[in-house]
Amino acid sequence: MKYRIEIDKDVCIACGLCEHQFPNYFKIGRSHAEYLGSQPLTVEDEVTAERLACLGQECPTSALLIAFVSSTVLR
Numbered sequence: 001m002k003y004r005i006e007i008d009k010d011v012c013i014a015c016g017l018c019e020h021q022f023p024n025y026f027k028i029g030r031s032h033a034e035y036l037g038s039q040p041l042t043v044e045d046e047v048t049a050e051r052l053a054c055l056g057q058e059c060p061t062s063a064l065l066i067a068f069v070s071s072t073v074l075r
Contacts, residue, residue: 001049002040002069007033012063021055033063040069 005025012032019026019033025041027034043049056066 001043003043003049003052004040004065004067004069005035005037006065006067007035008063008065011061013061015060017058017060018055018064021051 009032014028014030014032016028016033019028025035025037027036041052043052052066053068056062056064
């Protein structure tokens with residue numbers, strides 16, 4: 001499963017929730033979180049995918065956009 005990750009740096013308060021749950025993917029900077037991975041993020045196991053999908057909803061300022069990227073090819 002592939003996900004697109006965006007952080008709205010204007011509303012992020014650097015609370016650390018994303019870094020705490022996914023320290024390999026996020027790091028808290030001086031004023032906002034930063035995504036450390038490449039786009040899109042590929043997640044192989046279902047548990048991690050579910051936790052990642054929930055993270056966007058758990059962000060206290062809704063600064064995280066975590067969207068599933070479909071692999072469907074349109075012709």
